[in-house]
Amino acid sequence: MKIRYYLFLGALSCALPVLSAPPAPEYEFFIAANINRNYVIGSKIVTTNGIFRRDVAGAWQHVGYNDTGISAFAFDPRDRGVIYTTTTNGLWRSLDGGKLWRICNDSEMTEGLDVAVDPNAPDHVYLALPDGIAFSSDRAQHLERREHGLPARGKFTRALAIDRTRAGRVLAGCEIGIYLTEDAGKNWRQVLPTKDTVADIQQSPHDPRIWFAVTQSAGAWRSADGGLTWIHVPAAPGDRPLHNVTFDVTNPNRLAIGSWGRGVWTSEDGGRTWTDRNAGLPAGARVWRVGVDPAGRLFASVVEETLFQSADFGRAWRPDALAGSAVKKFLLLPKAPK
DSSP states (O other): OOHHHHHHHHHHHHHOOOOOOOOHHHHHHEEEEEETOOTTTOOOOOOOOOEEEOOTOOEEEEEEEOOTOOEEEETTTTEEEEEEEEEETTEEEESSSSSSOOOOOOOOSSSOOOOEOTSSSSOOOEEETTTEEESSSSSSSSSOOOOTSSSSOOOEEEEEEEEETTTTTTEEOOOOEEEEEETTTSEEEEEEESSOEEEEEEOSSSSTHHHHHHHSOOOOOSSSSSTTTOOOETTTOOSSSSEEEOTTTTTTTTTEEBBBTTTEEEEEETTSSOOOOOSSSSSTBEEEEEOOOOOOEEEETTSOOEEEOOOOOOOOOOOEOOOOOOEEEEEEOOOOOO
């Protein structure tokens, strides 16, 4: 009977169809960069700054307007022609792919630091400000303050990250910790207290329960329950400012951190251990941001140098392009629907 049993299973398995894995999502890779080497006020040197998209040939194509003050940007997931940027004078929006722009805020909401669009409620736009958070329910046509639950002191907001699994669920990186809203900003509560500013918060593209955050001097933090509770990551550098953290969309175990003074650090085991990956980069480790493109290539923006890329996640580096640039933000987005 045992022999016949295994023969039956073998025959059954042969009859079953072969199931192929779902195709990997396709992404587009964007940056916001200032490219102003040798430029001074009054100079005749023409520089190009702002948003760039990396094309299939590996070249960086400029998108939108030329502005050295762009700190962050976001797109409407339904329409890549709807673009939002944050600058020193607030929030700007284009509805035609960057040809025409309008400022969305009044004089009480200046110095935009970050902007985020809810993928499950794309008309909802969130704006990070030095003194709190603004919200719009109509694609930034109107903005209102939504700060109930933020501290009276310490609500300087550097980063916004929206949970892609649920509309209205947003994490904010503030001056004294991470705050969470689950009702589109009507109410906030602190989920991680820190001694200084949270610089970046990112959700894993592989597992939406996994989040990482980095701070100015309190190191890196990890959440495995959707941002409700956080655990300090002792293996990551914590003695210098950490500017951002990024995931590799091609490998769930790979992450990278960019730091001023500690350069590039990577993990290939989900954040348990971290390795210095500065060999081959200019001395000084002044890395402003790191990013990973759709092919798994690691990029590092070295201040006053250029953009560098690595095909082996930091083991070897080579100059990429954009000499004299400082990248303010890397953004990897699923390709827009056709």
